[in-house]
Amino acid sequence: MRLYEQTAADLSRMLQSREVSSVEVVRSFLERINEVDPHLKAFITQTPVMALDSGGEIDARRMRGETIHPLAGVPVAVKDNISTMDLRTTCASRILENYIPPFDATVISAIKKAGMPILGKTNLDEFAMGSSTENSAFYPTRNPWDPERVPGGSSGGSAVAVATGMAPLALGSDTGGSIRQPASLCGVTGLRPTYGRVSRYGLVAFASSLDQIGTVSTTALDGALLMSLVAGYDPLDSTSLPDQIPDYSTGLELDLKNLRVGLIRYGRVEGFDPQVTETVTQAASLLEEHGAEVGEVSLPLTDYGLSAYYLIAPSEASSNLGRYDGVRYGFCSDGDSVEAMFSRTRGEGFGPEVKRRIMIGTYALSAGYYDAYYLKAMKVRTLIRRDYEQAFKKFDLLLGAASPTPAFKLGEKTEDPLQMYLSDVCNITDSLAGVPSLAVPGGFSSSGLPIGLQLTARPLQEKLLLKAARFFEEQRQPAFLRPRLEYLEGGGSNEI
Amino acid sequence: MPVDFGKEVDYVARLARLSLEPGEKERMAGQLSEILETARRIQELDTTDVEPTSHVTELPAVLREDRIKLSLPLNRALQNSPRREKGFVKVPRITASEQAEE
């Protein structure tokens, strides 16, 4: 039995019954990282010493009989745009290559308090801007199902780490699909919670009105366990929701008898792989067979949503990224005046996609264009929210695709930003509406690539999403399939 | 009417404090024209009397009490600062045109 192949829930149980020690668990994942990561490059920074230390500490506390958190000793990987005190947080950008935060994000404080060892910081598209993890300033991350393909993005590192057993759980962030799309492309479960459900304090801002931290896991239950830890009100985040959180991890059986599911019909969205449509339709039939009421729902503004998103997100980004000026932290170029120094620092420190978005956003907010671009997009956002309100009058869950295609080839879309943006088309309107949304494995393409389903619910209905994910898991045999890493010695088994 | 970003690129780059290489500038102008062309599709939608959504959270602002919390120790506050001098952060000279902006 390989520890790194266990789910977080199983590890938690084994740790609590003292079948294994936390140090053993951590060591197993560290070995797996050593074996796999050189090929896939899921991590930017690995923290084996820190992880072993905190594993040891947890073991000691357990020995002393202290009451500790169920996830104590279960390791986790963290996307490298979440601030970790005294641990480099780069956002996969040259401009923050050597930045060391003097504080922890609220979610990191929670993880540390619970005693979850941090295995390292995972790769992403620079400042979470991208859908392939190719925009990392350091190196692209590769898809474990086919290393010639992208893992999706921007939380590609987190998705790959979980998919390959380099970490049982990971934190990601989702602005316009950055958890759900890579989860889908890597065959794992990714949850984007309701906007405000998980504190953003310490998450390096990309587009503040859209950013949300969420979970990546192999199973719904694992995602639920991590959600129970990181969700909840945070006085440090003014947009944090005050509502009590439910117990996400118990009672995950889906009541299909009283469930109304809306199957999303994608209107004029192009480039949909028929196999994806097929997988989603099958999933709908499965729900129907088990007693759910399934109808069709159209979200007519989906493609307008994409346009609105690519104005709103860059606008906020252009403002959020103004602070990287070489004065207080980060990369600093020289210049004989402040303005020259600022411009050169930013020109040299940011990669092409980040610069593109800063340019679009600056333009969309600038005098003379504000009304036509930014303001108009914000109004479209209102229309999109109304679309959802309408849909949720009839349905409890919306079912669709988590990505229009399975994983695409590395380099395939890097020269064409618009094509890259289109790969988020399924995810973006949920983000704009602020509703929770989850990607769960739905099947495989003919070439053996994972295809993800996307489930969307009303605000604060994360638990319903997890129940639905659990339902699909139960229908699968085996419940979770790992990629066979044939290109590695040993490769490992591929199921749980 | 297609969007021509070529004319705007210098102005926007200065506003955003981004120095762009000559080739980079042209490539960017082309890509941005295309992106904005697509983004402009939202103009087709009628948004008369539609309020913009700035926040999806429909709650009022949170207020905290006016209590002093510990600040970062000086060496922590400036630990990432590339140029320091006597507890200050050092920056190059400020030109007249920038002064006017503040």
Added chain:
Amino acid sequence: MKYEVVIGLEIHVELLTASKLFCGCSTAFGDEPNSNCCPVCLGLPGSLPVFNRRAIELAVTAALALNSEVQLTSRFDRKNYFYPDLPKAYQVSQYDRPLARGGSLEVEFNGGRRGVGLERVHLEEEAGKLIHAGDSIIGAGYSLVDYNRAGIPLLEIVTAPELHSGREARLFLEDLRTVLLYSGVSDCKMEEGSLRCDANISLRPEGSSELGTKAEVKNMNSFRSVELALDYEVKRQEQVLSGGGSVVQETCHWDEEKKQTIALRGKEGSSDYRYFPEPDLLPLVLESDFIQNLGRSLPELPAARQNRLRDQYGLEREEAFLLTANRELGDFFEEAAGEYNDYRTLVNWIQGDLLYQLRESGKQAEDLEPTLLVKLLRLLDEGSINRPVAKELLAEMVQTGADPKKLVRERGLERISGLESLLPLVEQVIAENPEAVENYRRGKEKALAFLVGKVMAMTKGRADPAELNRLFKEKI
């Protein structure tokens, strides 16, 4: 051609909170550079703002004091620009939905009282502080940044363009400062930068209703320099216009050394602030109860106090004005008046000798216990001391805070009076100064003063000159 001067002011005032607007760092002035900083006010990646309730209360209080209409819902926006003292490259401010709209302040100008309209009152965050190596901002080789000030709550007050001279601008500012001090929202110290003022100034032909092209004047660091700078700018624009030229819209700095405004050549369109709603802060929604409670607890404002001082104590207009403008002196007066009901005598001493002694010694009215002045006046009223001694004692009291009764006792400064004590001295002086006595007999009044002076010298000022006058007249 005759021109009319049109001036509008933008005033920034730091609010008196213990902690900053969005974080718990201290707002103390003069601490070690960068010692009151945290991830939030340094704009470290991932940090987020949370409103300080007290800052909101003070801002609303100030708006109410200025008769500005507090909005039940207001919104915060980001004002984007790059500057080394601005940690996030945006200032959280309020753009199209400010905290309060309109308002007015009545000011006593030379031509009488007039209300000056306000456009708006809003809340924003303060920037850090730049220290320039070299003699001026622009000539400096490099600059140093201190972020202690970054994030202190700042109130912005924008007036309507309703001021018409440097003098009026100054008078307005002085009254505004008094109102803000009375409301307890700020210490309004221009020298510490907690009150700052920028001005927009333009000229137009008299009778015209269109506004001329304006210049924005910055860097005026005292009430005096506001007046000087605007007067200078009036002359400059007058010269430009009467020479057939036109004023260029520009920003200029007041140069305190050279006593002139200096244009800063900004590139065109450089102030494109790209305002948009701050996504990290939800709209500020105020309950009307909250506003009304603050309105009820608003302290007495200067205009009301001035009227009350006249009604309650029978003070003259100028006296009431003085005791209002100088709040501490007014408080001193009112406290003393609680124990001493000869208000006329009291106000005369306060605006005369006390104010003089305070200025001489560089002390504040707060440094002296009002009850000590009352004791002094009582000693005088009882005839225990005479006026010259009282004046000397007051000087000492201001310096040391000593009790006048104790001083009189310790030094034997009681008035010397009565025939028994004074007659021998008078006779001695008459005997020793036959020439003066002779002169007085011939009708020279001055000679009498000389003789009285002799006795005063002998008694070290403790005798009563009036009594001596009488005695000399009787004896000679």
